[in-house]
Amino acid sequence: MKILMASLISVSSLALAGPASAQDTDTKLTQNPADWVIPAGNYAGNRYSKLDQITNKNASKLQPVWTFSTGVLRGHEGGPLVVGDIMYVHTPFPNIVYALDLNNNGQILWKYEPKQNPDVIPVMCCDTVNRGLSYADGKIFLDQADTTLVALDAKTGKLLWSAVNGDPKIGETATMAPLPVKNEVLVGDSGGEFGVRCNVTAYDMNSGKRIWRAYSEGPDDEILFDPEKTTMLGKPVGKDSSLKTWKGDQWKQGGGCTWGWYSYDPELNMVYYGSGNPSTWNPKQRPGDNRWSMTIFARDADTGMAKWVYQMTPHDEWDYDGVNEMQLVDQKFDGKERKLLVHFDRNGFGYTLDRTNGDLLVAEKFDPAVNWATGINMDKNSPDYGRPIRVKKYSTEANGEDVNTQGVCPAALGSKDEQPSAYSPKTGLFYVPTNHVCMDYQPFRVTYTPGQPYVGAILSMYPPPGQTDMGNFIAWDATKGKIVWSDPERFSVWSGALATAGDVVFYGTLEGYLKAVDAKTGKELYKFKTPSGIIGNVMTYMHKGRQYVAVLSGVGGWAGIGLAAGLTDPHAGLGAVGGYAALSKYTSLGGALTVFALPQ
Amino acid sequence: MAQILSAMKNSARLRAALATILLLAAGAALAENRKPASSKDGEYFDANGDPAYNISPDGKVDWRTYSGYLRFSAECLRCHGPDGLGSSYAPNLTDSLKRLTYPQFLQTVAGGKRDLAGGQEKVMPSLGTDKNVMCFVDDIYVYLKARADGALPRGRPTDHEPKPKSWSDAEDACMGPE
Structure with a gap:
């Protein structure tokens, strides 16, 4: 009977799809504001909704209308999806997926719980987070912690196919949300702290068969570069562009992991994403630019071939991963309508590039505290064009091994980490959750053992001198490279933002508040304390004519490392715990979904 | 080896019992800077011959405790905070x-x-095969013991005794050539 049902459903979904390709259907789906089918809401990575029932005039009346406990206590990153009448909720390890019936008070339609070897848990750098699911072509895609990519029947939860993308025994794990593009599903890997050589892989959406794989470092045919056609800042990168920038075979443990958010431009047929830190964290041990770690990639969606790249932090000395989301927007720049890519990097610079060719247009600090570089070299005639202008005092390479380099801003968690920003085409502004934290960084020699941490630096983190707030929620003008407004927060803002046509912007805080602020001014309109700290991303959907806003709470992730301890102020003298209270005074563990709406 | 372990366990039990009595007697004053029973070449030991820290009243720590702070921060902090x-x-290792x-x-x-x-x-x-941990496991132990005893405050120790030659030799032997 079950089999009959399943085949009936697949027949009917085929009939519905008709002659149109999966791509057409799904591009349309991302344009229906009632649904939220991929993590960023659309392929451009905007986290923007056209829904406008909730406005800056009535948001103060919001109230929680239903909740759901995930039953898992680890850090809950990512957010739910809504496709038609079903909401999909995921959890960190063990990576449960729930399908909830919106027509029936969130009743559980099906639950998928994979059996994974718990040995993967300690190989995950910073908690067992998972950044969520994607939907396309009647399937839900999940990248499990053990790197198994699965396709589930969206109606029944039945496992349709699975593909093993990596090996946790050598430190390869998965935390990212897969992105379905045309007939492919794209995934990357985590493991930059374990000396993994990371890549992006495309799998066939219907069979799970591998289509292409592009490594972040290695020979040209493995990184899918054409030495003559792949460019950086307008110039061909040339032969062996990666190999030349590593000592010996070090690229084989080179990191450059790909665990962030991917975007797609259907018109250009290009996929955009960033790579993470080079391994180890000790820069002395790996001389060279370490390409292509810390890089923005623009690749052809069908073949994976790189069209252009831009390495933001050559020879990283601070763990400033380049994996944060790539926002694709069309805005006026210098009087001309341009196809832009906007990226808020861990290194504290907000970059605006032309996404058709990788031209660098703007690179400015989005937190005034950033001090490791005075700026980015914008002189096209300089041999250092596009490179950061480093400050020697904060260079852990210049100061060397076993020296504690003090007062570097931002800290390794970056001026912003994975928590994705939102963009409103109405205001033309980006809404960016940020960290306002500095660090001491002491690199030292380490040996590489497969499957063991390969870090080689010790860090301590604290707010910028003389300040107590560790986060800001900012509005950013990417054509000018300027902060428009900034709301201070006690802790780092580790939650993905949502912008809406009602001129309301939403985000969560580590204490657990869901906040609604005015898109134009940043003025707080509403807040509600959810059961646990929020490191998840806010989304919105419409059901039976009513707009809802939903977020996962459940503190953890990298932010959870400081949960018990809080951050000390090393400048306040020996043993001073300082004024920076531990987060554990504000919140405790627990995965929960909270859904908000206006009263009826 | 098993014999040694079980002998150590017995004495540990005794010590645990003694510690409980001490805690009860001390009430709220939990901090206790234990003095080592012996020392050799800048390394310190308790009455059982187990590694021990040595912290002077001005906060100066022995080399192993300092090294333990560094290695803990490098290898263990990611999970243990x-x-x-x-x-x-x-878990909180100071507990x-x-x-x-x-x-x-x-x-x-x-x-x-x-669990x-x-x-x-x-x-x-x-972590038995991870040299970055096992070559320094005694250092990490004395550092955490000092933290658990309340003998060492949070943060980087401000001053430390010099690195003993015997310690350097042992590090080189354990870590192998660069």
């Missing part, structure tokens, strides 16, 4: 080291640990 205070997914004996500590570090309670699966990897 700054200064050993724990995280949302791994655990109030109970764990030196052999139990070694066993846990080398062999790992699993698969629902909703909060905790797994510590076995």
Whole structure:
């Protein structure tokens, strides 16, 4: 009977799809504001909704209308999806997926719980987070912690196919949300702290068969570069562009992991994403630019071939991963309508590039505290064009091994980490959750053992001198490279933002508040304390004519490392715990979904 | 080896009992800077011959405690939090080291640990083959012991005794050529 049902459903979904390709259907789906089918809401990575029932005039009346406990206590990153009448909720390890019936008070339609070897848990750098699911072509895609990519029947939860993308025994794990593009599903890997050589892989959406794989470092045919056609800042990168920038075979443990958010431009047929830190964290041990770690990639969606790249932090000395989301927007720049890519990097610079060719247009600090570089070299005639202008005092390479380099801003968690920003085409502004934290960084020699941490630096983190707030929620003008407004927060803002046509912007805080602020001014309109700290991303959907806003709470992730301890102020003298209270005074563990709406 | 372990366990039990009595007697004053029983070439030991810290009243620490701070921060902090205070997914070691004996500590570090309670699966990897940890496991032990005893405050120790030659030789032998 079950089999009959399943085949009936697949027949009917085929009939519905008709002659149109999966791509057409799904591009349309991302344009229906009632649904939220991929993590960023659309392929451009905007986290923007056209829904406008909730406005800056009535948001103060919001109230929680239903909740759901995930039953898992680890850090809950990512957010739910809504496709038609079903909401999909995921959890960190063990990576449960729930399908909830919106027509029936969130009743559980099906639950998928994979059996994974718990040995993967300690190989995950910073908690067992998972950044969520994607939907396309009647399937839900999940990248499990053990790197198994699965396709589930969206109606029944039945496992349709699975593909093993990596090996946790050598430190390869998965935390990212897969992105379905045309007939492919794209995934990357985590493991930059374990000396993994990371890549992006495309799998066939219907069979799970591998289509292409592009490594972040290695020979040209493995990184899918054409030495003559792949460019950086307008110039061909040339032969062996990666190999030349590593000592010996070090690229084989080179990191450059790909665990962030991917975007797609259907018109250009290009996929955009960033790579993470080079391994180890000790820069002395790996001389060279370490390409292509810390890089923005623009690749052809069908073949994976790189069209252009831009390495933001050559020879990283601070763990400033380049994996944060790539926002694709069309805005006026210098009087001309341009196809832009906007990226808020861990290194504290907000970059605006032309996404058709990788031209660098703007690179400015989005937190005034950033001090490791005075700026980015914008002189096209300089041999250092596009490179950061480093400050020697904060260079852990210049100061060397076993020296504690003090007062570097931002800290390794970056001026912003994975928590994705939102963009409103109405205001033309980006809404960016940020960290306002500095660090001491002491690199030292380490040996590489497969499957063991390969870090080689010790860090301590604290707010910028003389300040107590560790986060800001900012509005950013990417054509000018300027902060428009900034709301201070006690802790780092580790939650993905949502912008809406009602001129309301939403985000969560580590204490657990869901906040609604005015898109134009940043003025707080509403807040509600959810059961646990929020490191998840806010989304919105419409059901039976009513707009809802939903977020996962459940503190953890990298932010959870400081949960018990809080951050000390090393400048306040020996043993001073300082004024920076531990987060554990504000919140405790627990995965929960909270859904908000206006009263009826 | 088993005999040694069990002898150590017995004396550990005795010590634990004594510590409980001491704690009861001391009431709220938990901080206790234990004096080592012996020392050799800048390394210190307790009455059982287990590694021990040496912290002078001005806060100056022995080399092993300082090295332990560095190695803990490099290899363990990611899960066990700054200064050993724990995280949302791994225990506070300044509590655990109030109970764990030196052999139990070694066993846990080398062999790992699993606690698969629902909703909060905790797994510590076995670090027995990780030289970045095992070559410095005694240092990490004395550092955490000092933290658990309340003998060492949070943060980087401000001053330390010089690096002993014997310690350097042992490090080179253990870590191997660069």
